[in-house]
Amino acid sequence: MSGSPERPRIGRLYGRRRTGRPARLTAVGTGVVALVATMAVASLDRLVFGGLGVLFGIGYLLVCFQLAVRVRYADLLAAPISGPIAFAAALLLFGPVTSTGVTAQVVALATNLATRSGWLFTGTGLAAVIALARFVAQRRIHRAR
Template sequence: MAATVAAAGLDRLLFGGLGVLFGIGYLVVCFQLAVRVRFADLLAAPISGPIAFAVALLLLGPVASAGVTAQVVALATGLALRAGWLFSGTGLAAVIVLARFVAQKRIHRAR
């Protein structure tokens, strides 16, 4: 989560908003999550990425006015506008996790 928020913060600091740097950072984080997670925690990898994405949007996304309703609308808008990045990162993590699961099962059957 810290890496996703850091990528969002860097993007906002350098470019004034959440754009391509945030998206690429999110893809890198999703890849690292899927590759480095323990086998027992494989299902957590595709789920953790989108949660970190949403938290980064809540913390660093643009909000038009104060209040809970404005935060919810800003979060929904941010998720909708960045759906390509969100689905790409989540899909990447899911494919890697599935490949690791199948490979581990094949190794286990071969023993």
């Protein structure tokens, strides 16, 4: 117990003061997060329920919401684009395929996209609406200055 007492580091992260703003994702980061999170939800749904169902759809909606909220302003267009790509990749890896071959994979992917189009369009639309709202709000802020 020598010298001066230690000062608490409340609100500090690695010596820097936190501003309270959330960390923003770049366009590449948005794609990576979309792919990893959608694959995780798809694998969990397949592991627990034996196939892609409601858990996958709800998880995809949550992923799309988070992407649209956390992407940087300069990369707003990445949010509604990266979600459907991750959705299709998850269907390609975890969706049911009845026979082997490239043609069977393409037909299975098209069938899975068609049968789950409600989730796909809802998640993509959600991300697009949030990104558009953020764009309009930011433009109004810039015009007011």
